[in-house]
Amino acid sequence: MITLGKVRQRAESDAKTHGYYLNPDPNFLGDLLEGLKRNEERYGYPSCPCRLASGKFEFDRDITCPCDYRDPDVEEYGACYCSLYVKKELYEGKTPILPVPERRPSEKQARAYRILAETPAEEPSGAAVVVAQELSEITLRLWYCKQCGYVCFREEPPYVCPICKAKREMFAELKIRTDA
Amino acid sequence: MRRSVRWERMKIAKVPGKNNKHKVLMYAISTCAWCKLTKKFLKDNNIEYEYVDVDLSNIEGREKIRREILKRGGSLSYPAIIIDDKILINGFRKDEIKETLEI
Structure with missing residues (x-):
C-alpha cells in the first residue's frame, strides 16, 4: 500500500538528486502529494495530479511524476507544471510561483480524452501491454x-x-x- | 483483485454563493492542487459556481469537455474556467479571474 509518507519521501529524495526544492506552501504541497497518492491508487502509477490521465501507463509515461517536462519547465519557469518541484528562488519566496503553461504536445493530451481504462486500478503485472483502439495510435x-x-x-x-x-x-x- | 470504478458521464456540482452576478463553470481535475486553490478562492469570495471533475467523467463526458474548451480557444489544462458562457481562463490566474468577476 502506498502511503503519503512514502510519496513525500520519494519526492524529497528526487528533488535532492536534481538540486530542486519542493513547493514551499505546506497546504499546496500536501494537496499535490495527496493527488499523487490518489493517482497511484487508482491508476497504479503516480500520474501528474494536475493533468488528465488516460489510465494506460504507456500513454501516461510522459506525465508520470517526475514527468518528462519537469526539467525544461523548471529551467524556463522556475517550477514544473503542477509546481511540486521548484527552483531555489521560488522556494525562498523571492519569485512568486505562477501557473506554468502546458508543454505536453496537444496531440498527446488529446489521447487522454479518447483512451480510457475501464478498470484503472489494474493488478500490476510484470508484462507491459500496449493497448490502443487503433494500431496507428501506438507510437x-x-x-x-x-x-x-x-x-x-x-x-x-x-x-x-x-x-x-x-x-x-x-x-x-x-x-x-x-x-x- | 480488480477494482471496478463507475464512471459518471459528466457530473456537474454546484457550489452556492451570495455573488451570482456571473455564471461560472469550472472544469477541474479532482487531484489538482491549482484547481483546489481556485475552488477555495471562489468560495472565499462568495462566488456561486459549478464545477466538473474531468478525471471522474467517462469517455463521452471527456470528449464533450474537450470540445467545449477548444471551441472557446482554450487549452486542455486545468482549471479551465468559463465565465458567462464566453470567457475562458486557463489556470489559476487570480487577477484575470478577479477582473472578469468584478471582485
Whole structure:
C-alpha cells in the first residue's frame, strides 16, 4: 500500500538528486502529494495530479511524476507544471510561483480524452501491454543512449539519459531486424 | 483483485454563493492542487459556481469537455474556467479571474 509518507519521501529524495526544492506552501504541497497518492491508487502509477490521465501507463509515461517536462519547465519557469518541484528562488519566496503553461504536445493530451481504462486500478503485472483502439495510435519506439547503452521503449527519447545524464541528442532509435 | 470504478458521464456540482452576478463553470481535475486553490478562492469570495471533475467523467463526458474548451480557444489544462458562457481562463490566474468577476 502506498502511503503519503512514502510519496513525500520519494519526492524529497528526487528533488535532492536534481538540486530542486519542493513547493514551499505546506497546504499546496500536501494537496499535490495527496493527488499523487490518489493517482497511484487508482491508476497504479503516480500520474501528474494536475493533468488528465488516460489510465494506460504507456500513454501516461510522459506525465508520470517526475514527468518528462519537469526539467525544461523548471529551467524556463522556475517550477514544473503542477509546481511540486521548484527552483531555489521560488522556494525562498523571492519569485512568486505562477501557473506554468502546458508543454505536453496537444496531440498527446488529446489521447487522454479518447483512451480510457475501464478498470484503472489494474493488478500490476510484470508484462507491459500496449493497448490502443487503433494500431496507428501506438507510437512507441525503442531508443538507446549512444553514450552508455541505456535502452527505453517510449514515444520520444528522454530529455536526459537517466543513467549517464547525456542529453537527448545522444539518443538514437533502435531498430531490430533479421536478415533472411 | 480488480477494482471496478463507475464512471459518471459528466457530473456537474454546484457550489452556492451570495455573488451570482456571473455564471461560472469550472472544469477541474479532482487531484489538482491549482484547481483546489481556485475552488477555495471562489468560495472565499462568495462566488456561486459549478464545477466538473474531468478525471471522474467517462469517455463521452471527456470528449464533450474537450470540445467545449477548444471551441472557446482554450487549452486542455486545468482549471479551465468559463465565465458567462464566453470567457475562458486557463489556470489559476487570480487577477484575470478577479477582473472578469468584478471582485
